[in-house]
Amino acid sequence: MTEPVLELRNVNKSFGPIDVLHDINLTINAGEVLCLLxxxxxxKSTLIRTLAGVHKPTTxxxxxxxxxxxxxxxxxxxxxxIATVHQFGGTFPLMTIGRSFFVGCEPTRKIGPFKVFDRKTANETAVKAVQEFGITRIDDGDRLIGGLSGGERQSLAIARAVHFGARVLILDEPTAALGVKQASHVLRIVLEARKRGIAVIFITHQVTHAMAVGDHFAVLIRGAVAANFMRGEKSREEITDLMAGGEALADLDTAMEDYKDSHDGHPPQPASRATVA
Ligand SMILES: Nc1ncnc2c1ncn2[C@@H]1O[C@H](COP(=O)(O)OP(=O)(O)OP(=O)(O)O)[C@@H](O)[C@H]1O
Ligand SMILES: [Mg+2]
Structure with a gap:
């Protein structure tokens, strides 16, 4: 068996007196998507910030x-x-695609004694990298980031991380603000990164998105891993229930029952014009 790319053993994190993470044990393998729910x-964010070097584990x-x-x-x-892609791709709307791709590591060329940003090389490299990821609609490195859709921005940020050698790709709610079509686009890119042997940590609230790409699932409840399972081991309903801590949906069921009891066994009806008027 190969070593996991990343492993957490008994990780705890406290901020002063507040214990946020409790005894986290997790392994993350190459070519695998771990959905963190x-x-x-x-x-969730505290855990990935710990992986990304923002926080140090307390123990x-x-x-x-x-x-x-x-x-x-x-x-x-x-x-x-270990690369983290934040929501909205973490890029600057007024920068061009080529520029933003190379922020912090710009290719330069020499003109006499001066080094200048090599716009042509930057644009060509950026466009090639994103097109290899199947984002064929990005074909001009001079376009501004602000003109891209949310899904394209996410995809660009993922392609960038992979281009610069990410082995662990952390995506914090990459599909949260996206419509169905754009979200499916981003999910495709996630699968592409996985195909390239990258270990992906995918944070989401959307069970459908998690089930579309996840190989491995970990559910956090109040800072502890409440469930850790592989694809196919749990149904959608079980996952949804776990994500809500089991309690919220039970509360909802109770509320529905209470409602029915007080309305002669009828479930709540959507308000129609007739009842509103
Ligand atoms: N720097 C901090 N100091 C004190 N408490 C913190 C700090 N950072 C996070 N917390 C607390 O830790 C808990 C977990 O927060 P975290 O942001 O990790 O949750 P999350 O799962 O990412 O939530 P969400 O889905 O809303 O993004 C919260 O109760 C939060 O208030
Ligand atoms: Mg968060």
Missing amino acids: GDNGAG GQMFMDGEAVSFDKPKDAADRG
């Missing part, structure tokens, strides 16, 4: 390729190939 405040350890690692800052994690 959980309700608001469950600790516990992280391993990459079987070797203990400790990150003091995000750059340490980035240098090991």
Whole structure:
């Protein structure tokens, strides 16, 4: 068996007196999509910020390729190939595609004693990288990021991370603000990254999106891993129930029953014109 790319052993994170993560044990393998699920405040962002070197675990350890690692800052994690794509692609609307692709590592060429940004090379490289990912609608590196759709921005950010050698790709709610078509576009790109052997950590609230791409699922409830299972081991209903902590949906069922009891056994009806008038 090959070593997992990333492994967390008994990771705890507290902010002062507030314990946010409890004894997290997780393995993340190359060429696998791990869906990290959980309700608001469950600790998903805290967990990925810990992986990405923003926070240090209070106790516990992280391993990459079987070797203990400790990150003091995000750059340490980035240098090991842990890339995080934030919602909206984390890019600047007034920058061109070519520019934003190379932010921080611009290709330069020399004109006499000066080094200048090599716009042509940057544009060609960026467009080629995104087209290889199947985003054929991006064909001009001079276009502004602000003119791209949300899905295209996400896709561009993922293609960029992969181009620069990401081994672990963390996507924090990449499909949250997208319509059906754009979300499916981003999900396709996620599968493309997986095909290239990247370990993807995909955070989402949408069970449909998780089920479309996930190989492995971990559900966080109040900072602990409440369930850890592989594709096919749980039904959509079970996953939805787990994400809501089991409690919220039970509450909803109780509320429906209460309603029916107080309305002669009739379930709630949508308000029609007749009843509103
Ligand atoms: N720096 C901090 N100091 C104190 N508490 C924090 C800090 N960061 C996060 N928390 C708390 O940790 C808990 C988990 O927060 P986190 O942002 O990780 O949740 P989440 O699962 O990403 O939620 P969401 O789905 O809403 O994004 C919350 O109760 C939050 O208030
Ligand atoms: Mg969050």
